Amino acid sequence: MLPIVNNTMRVKQVNVELVKTALKALKFGTKSTIANATGLSVATCGNILNELLERGEVIETDLEQSSGGRPARRFMYNANYSYIACIYVSNEGGIYRTVYAVANLTGEIIAKNSSEVELINYEAIDNLLEDLTGKYENIKAVGIGIPGIVHKGLIGAGDIEELVNIPLAARLKAKYNLHITVENDVNLTAYGFYQKQHYEEDKTVAVVMFPEGNCSGAGIIVDGRIIRGNTNFAGEVSYLPLDYSREEQIKQTKNPDVFFLLMVKTIASIIAVINPAIIVVTGGLIRLDMMAGITNSCEVIIPQEHMPQIIIKENMQEDYINGLISITLESMACDVQLIEKRL
Known part of the structure; x- marks a missing residue:
């Protein structure tokens, strides 16, 4: 009996999330508009809305204007509930x-x-x-x-x-x-960048970071999801076999020619493995005037038709x-x- 109870509870949780997500997107909604948006029945939406209303996560607003008949109750999500x-x-x-x-x-x-x-x-x-x-x-x-x-x-x-x-x-x-x-x-930086683009279709995107005084790292988004790997090690590009240990890579950031070569090899490796649509290059060691050099050097290694759009962003705090x-x-x-x- 326990699995059935658990399944029922999980379905209820999913339905509540559907209603909340729909109401956030709609700004205002009636039971009918929320039912249309979620695919749930009007009765189910009504029950969930009443529960959310009771605990303050949903607010009831003015009645919807009616062209005839009884005006429908309107609801909005209480963004400051918590x-x-x-x-x-x-x-x-x-x-x-x-x-x-x-x-x-x-x-x-x-x-x-x-x-x-x-x-x-x-x-x-x-x-x-x-x-x-x-x-x-x-x-x-x-x-x-x-x-x-x-x-x-x-x-x-x-x-x-x-x-x-x-x-x-x-x-x-x-x-x-x-x-x-x-x-x-x-x-997190890669996921935040991806979310802000509002792509109509899922894409593969990478952010590779070259910080000052520390090892490089990458964030990988495939079809809209963070790729973490089996042990959350995905994206630890400083472990690539680049002929320099991690400690030596940090030291070589003081040598512009060697650092640039390491950077290009890192970016080209990401392109070859995940074939992204976009790679964003960032970090304290990155400047906007590096764009042409990075792109041209990567195109020597990667066929042009498989090259992603390369973007340089000096600040990705947002x-x-x-x-x-x-x-x-x-x-x-x-x-x-x-x-x-x-x-």
């Missing part, structure tokens, strides 16, 4: 920085701040989150971006040694009893925050994915 806290930490050339954004349930940022700090460790992140949850009591989920690998709940090799081998998500969840998501920084907000909001939805069958 908030999410998004935090990312970085080490760029030995400068440690924490950035946070507090957003509502439609992703609108209501508070944001960036600070240079002397040290980033568990306590620094915990103290920042404690301040945010104290100031915004209805925070329900937290997303954290880190420059490193997250595998089996532990932070692996990365740019901030004090976070290595720390079970960050588990410790914060135990203390705050909130949804906690910890994700790689370049994955993409990073956008990806972090998107992932954190998704973490609050039920874990059942509705996948459209492609013929």
